[in-house]
Amino acid sequence: MATLTVPQSVPSxxxxxxxxxxxxxxxxxxxxxxxxILAHRNAAQRKLIQETYNQxxxxxxxxxxxxxxxxxxxxxxxxxxxxxxxxxxxxANEATKMLTASNWVIMEIGCTRSSHDLFLVRQAYHAxxxxxxxxxxxxxxxxxxxxxxxxxxSAFRYEGPEVNMxxxxxxxxxxxxxxxxxxxxxxxxxxxxxxxxxxxxxxxLNHYNNEFGNAINKDLKANPEDEFLKLLRAAIKxxxxxxxxxxxxxxxxxxxxxTDEWALTRVVTTRAEVDMQRIKEGYHRRNSVPLDRxxxxxxxxxxxxxxxxxxxxxxx
Amino acid sequence: MATLTVPQSVPSxxxxxxxxxxxxxxxxxxxxxxxxILAHRNAAQRKLIQETYNQxxxxxxxxxxxxxxxxxxxxxxxxxxxxxxxxxxxxANEATKMLTASNWVIMEIGCTRSSHDLFLVRQAYHAxxxxxxxxxxxxxxxxxxxxxxxxxxSAFRYEGPEVNMxxxxxxxxxxxxxxxxxxxxxxxxxxxxxxxxxxxxxxxLNHYNNEFGNAINKDLKANPEDEFLKLLRAAIKxxxxxxxxxxxxxxxxxxxxxTDEWALTRVVTTRAEVDMQRIKEGYHRRNSVPLDRxxxxxxxxxxxxxxxxxxxxxxx
Numbered sequence: 001m002a003t004l005t006v007p008q009s010v011p012s013x014x015x016x017x018x019x020x021x022x023x024x025x026x027x028x029x030x031x032x033x034x035x036x037i038l039a040h041r042n043a044a045q046r047k048l049i050q051e052t053y054n055q056x057x058x059x060x061x062x063x064x065x066x067x068x069x070x071x072x073x074x075x076x077x078x079x080x081x082x083x084x085x086x087x088x089x090x091x092a093n094e095a096t097k098m099l100t101a102s103n104w105v106i107m108e109i110g111c112t113r114s115s116h117d118l119f120l121v122r123q124a125y126h127a128x129x130x131x132x133x134x135x136x137x138x139x140x141x142x143x144x145x146x147x148x149x150x151x152x153x154s155a156f157r158y159e160g161p162e163v164n165m166x167x168x169x170x171x172x173x174x175x176x177x178x179x180x181x182x183x184x185x186x187x188x189x190x191x192x193x194x195x196x197x198x199x200x201x202x203x204x205l206n207h208y209n210n211e212f213g214n215a216i217n218k219d220l221k222a223n224p225e226d227e228f229l230k231l232l233r234a235a236i237k238x239x240x241x242x243x244x245x246x247x248x249x250x251x252x253x254x255x256x257x258x259t260d261e262w263a264l265t266r267v268v269t270t271r272a273e274v275d276m277q278r279i280k281e282g283y284h285r286r287n288s289v290p291l292d293r294x295x296x297x298x299x300x301x302x303x304x305x306x307x308x309x310x311x312x313x314x315x316x
Numbered sequence: 317m318a319t320l321t322v323p324q325s326v327p328s329x330x331x332x333x334x335x336x337x338x339x340x341x342x343x344x345x346x347x348x349x350x351x352x353i354l355a356h357r358n359a360a361q362r363k364l365i366q367e368t369y370n371q372x373x374x375x376x377x378x379x380x381x382x383x384x385x386x387x388x389x390x391x392x393x394x395x396x397x398x399x400x401x402x403x404x405x406x407x408a409n410e411a412t413k414m415l416t417a418s419n420w421v422i423m424e425i426g427c428t429r430s431s432h433d434l435f436l437v438r439q440a441y442h443a444x445x446x447x448x449x450x451x452x453x454x455x456x457x458x459x460x461x462x463x464x465x466x467x468x469x470s471a472f473r474y475e476g477p478e479v480n481m482x483x484x485x486x487x488x489x490x491x492x493x494x495x496x497x498x499x500x501x502x503x504x505x506x507x508x509x510x511x512x513x514x515x516x517x518x519x520x521l522n523h524y525n526n527e528f529g530n531a532i533n534k535d536l537k538a539n540p541e542d543e544f545l546k547l548l549r550a551a552i553k554x555x556x557x558x559x560x561x562x563x564x565x566x567x568x569x570x571x572x573x574x575t576d577e578w579a580l581t582r583v584v585t586t587r588a589e590v591d592m593q594r595i596k597e598g599y600h601r602r603n604s605v606p607l608d609r610x611x612x613x614x615x616x617x618x619x620x621x622x623x624x625x626x627x628x629x630x631x632x
Contacts, residue, residue: 119435122472132474134467135511146503150511151450154470156438158448187462195451195466 001277003312006040013045013052020049020064021057029068031302038081039309043273047083072261073303079269080310085120088113089128091266092121092153096140103145103231105266106137110152111238112245115159122153144185144228151194152235158197168203169211171196175204176212179219184229193235202240243275247282250291259298264307272310280311317593319628322356329361329368336365336380337373345384347618354397355625359589363399388577389619395585396626401436404429405444407582408437408469412456419461419547421582422453426468427554428561431475438469460501460544467510468551474513484519485527487512491520492528495535500545509551518556559591563598566607575614580623588626596627 011019016037023030023037041049053061065077079087088109095105109121125133134154141149171192178186192204208216217233224230237245246267253263271279283291292313296304327335332353339346339353357365369377381393395403404425411421425437441449450470457465487508494502508520524532533549540546553561562583569576569583587595599607608629612620 119472126472126474126476130474130476130478132472132511132513134471135474135513138507138511142503146507150467150507151470154467154472155450156435156442156448156470158442158446158451160442160446162446187458191454191462191466195448195454197448197451 001275002273003276003280003310004040004042004272005312006042006045010041010045013048014056016041016045016049017053017056017061020053020061024064024068031069031073032305034065034069034077035302035306035309038077039306043083046081050081069302071303072265072299073301073306075261076265076269076303076306076310079265080272080306084117084270084273085124086128087270088117088121089124089133091270092125092133093129093136096136101140103141103149104234106141106149107152107231107235108238108245110149110155111235112242115155115157118153119156145231147185147187147190148194148228148232148235151190155194157195158200160197161199162197163199163203165203165207168200168207171204172207172211175208175216176219179216182222184220184232193232193239198239205236205240243278243282246271246275246279247286250279250283250294251287254294254298261299261303264295264299268307268310272312276311317591318589319592319596319626320356320358320588321628322358322361326357326361329364330372332357332361332365333369333372333377336369336377340380340384347385347389348621350381350385350393351618351622351625354393355622359399362397366397385618387619388581388615389617389622391577392581392585392619392622392626395581396588396622400433400586400589401440402444403586404433404437405440405449407586408441408449409445409452412452417456419457419465420550422457422465423468423547423551424554424561426465426471427551428558431471431473434469435472461547463501463503463506464510464544464548464551467506471510473511474516476513477515478513479515479519481519481523484516484523487520488523488527491524491532492535495532498538500536500548509548509555514555521552521556559594559598562587562591562595563602566595566599566610567603570610570614577615577619580611580615584623584626588628592627 019033019037023033038046038049050061053059053064057064062078062081065081066074069077079090082090091105092109094100095102110118113121122133125131125136129136134150137153138146138150174188175192178184178189183189193201196204205216212219217236220229220233220236222229234245237248249263249267253260253267267279268276280291283289283294287294291311292308295307295311299307335349335353339349354362354365366377369375369380373380378394378397381397382390385393395406398406407421408425410416411418426434429437438449441447441452445452450466453469454462454466490504491508494500494505499505509517512520521532528535533552536545536549536552538545550561553564565579565583569579583595584592596607599605599610603610608624608627611623611627615623
């Protein structure tokens with residue numbers, strides 16, 4: 001359930017481009033106009049706007065936006081405007097760079113996109129960076145993190161609903177045994193988490209819970225500060241219950257001393273067209289504050305307006 | 317360079333189906349007619365024939381062929397008739413089954429198909445087996461073999477010509493160091509072999525040869541009988557010089573006491589539309605016997621005729 005709202009009658013891409021051009025023209029930029037257009041177009045429409053802009057004005061729309069905008073607002077508009085596969089390729093590439101390295105972003109992309117969408121990210125990555133996604137992830141990670149992240153971004157999981165209950169039982173036992181031995185990066189554990197279909201993994205984890213009395217993520221909390229265990233728990237959450245994971249990322253980003261704008265922008269721009277409605281509901285439930293109010297309290301100006309537009313603030 | 321020959325004027329799929337139907341009809345089967353049609357149609361044409369056959373007679377062509385044919389000839393016709401992605405999915409699946417397990421076939425598919433073709437195999441695998449290719453490979457392998465094979469079949473290597481010579485130098489050193497330490501399944505070595513683009517890997521191996529005085533596969537022969545080293549050498553050969561690899565598979569299949577028909581059929585059916593011309597040239601050079609004469613000496617009947625048709629016997 002997306003929170004993106006698109007007007008009932010959408011102007012043509014040419015009209016949108018003309019308006020954007022106006023917003024850029026002269027002294028100062030009309031940020032409100034930019035938001036009123038881009039924050040209310042879906043991925044296909046934004047793609048068409050980019051193509052049309054390029055044809056009409058011989059200039060890349062993203063470059064024009066970069067020139068006109070700045071700071072958090074700029075990042076939110078640029079990330080949002082990119083089509084999903086290119087946005088993910090961009091985020092993943094950033095996450096493999098030294099100063100912006102993030103195992104979390106890589107894990108998120110590997111675990112929460114559909115198999116087909118993840119493949120589109122890998123294609124976009126080739127086109128833009130002349131290397132493969134898994135190549136850069138493998139190069140910029142090591143040890144246990146590499147063992148987990150490379151198969152996560154290389155996976156092409158089966159997506160049918162079929163579940164093998166006998167297998168779920170066997171693999172729940174394997175998981176339990178490895179965790180009891182504190183062999184958290186054991187190759188069997190990694191294999192199960194990184195290759196099984198999401199419904200199959202879910203069945204395995206349900207069986208784990210029923211048979212051994214704890215949810216697996218509770219048993220993976222033996223050492224709550226261990227960075228690898230944190231990532232592994234997050235991966236399991238992303239694979240089985242992504243809305244809950246994203247709710248928590250938002251919660252931590254907003255409650256932090258000094259908001260974590262990167263996380264906030266990332267979650268809002270990547271989920272607004274996917275499951276932001278559910279994330280908002282979960283956020284409200286968990287924090288007793290609606291997400292839009294929390295965002296308003298922590299951000300300001302055009303950046304605030306952009307985020308609120310994307311999460312459907314003011315809609316029925 | 318393919319060896320497949322397609323007549324200048326190809327009958328319609330409906331006409332081909334009618335002829336095939338005739339070949340199956342009555343007492344006995346007209347094998348020559350089957351060969352004259354199927355062994356001279358490309359993948360797209362064979363696919364259309366399958367679809368047309370199904371529509372016209374409400375029967376699966378492959379099932380009909382299975383009923384009519386037997387033994388090595390049957391396997392050759394069936395494998396050949398399948399479109400490449402489905403054929404590879406079938407071979408890979410077979411290679412993960414207990415009685416037909418083969419790390420070699422899995423490696424071959426992971427290393428010698430283009431990135432896009434390998435992705436098509438993974439899609440075909442989902443459709444046919446309701447699981448993912450990497451899932452089955454991971455489940456049915458273990459230890460060093462799993463460490464090598466899972467990333468090989470999950471890879472989506474970049475295919476552009478760009479080569480980074482500084483990286484080639486650095487990674488040649490890493491490879492040399494790991495091999496000197498006999499750390500043949502070291503994660504850095506596996507990373508380089510399984511994620512780099514083929515041109516990049518080639519540059520690295522050239523540098524290795526120049527700098528350290530031996531081709532890498534020579535240094536990987538420390539223990540010639542070690543099964544993992546054999547597979548690793550073969551993978552490197554497949555990634556850098558697939559025709560040479562396939563020539564050797566054919567050589568060993570034919571020279572064996574009792575021909576290895578499975579290998580022979582696999583190589584001929586999977587390469588006839590790709591690079592069989594080069595494989596044939598290499599075979600002749602290396603064995604001082606043309607491949608068609610070698611095959612004739614080792615096989616007979618319809619099976620022989622089918623293979624010879626596929627490798628372009630009797631063509632200019």
